[in-house]
Amino acid sequence: MRKIMTTAAALSLAVGAGFAVAPNAQAATPCPSGAFCIRETNGDILSRNIFYSYGAHNLSNVTGNRVLVNSQTGGAGFEVCWGYNGVSCSGVSRDTGEYDPYDMTPINSVVLVR
Secondary structure (H helix, E strand, O other), rough: HHHHHHHHHHHHHHHHOOOOOOOOOOOOOOOOOEEEEOOOOOOOOHHHHHOOOOEEOOOOOOEEEEEEEEOOOOOOOHHHEEEOOOOEEEOOOOOOEEEEOOOOOOEEEEEEEE
């Protein structure tokens, strides 16, 4: 009984501190170093959504809220674009790591920039 109470108290503390508790959750697929990636809604990264080369990359079947991951090195960034072939783009984002979920439904391409 004491162990159960200790475990319950630890979980309450973790939740109160803002940590998510998901005992059966799997870790999301990592984005390879030097790449820009778009996660699927389940956390996976499909090989077609891993980009290494600079320039425009047209997207296919990438809709809904997706996490964008910039693992590029050397200060490289990316833009999301409403048109194909890198037309009508956002500003350049250079921070590395995961970005908050972004609605990719109107997005048709991404551009990787130096």
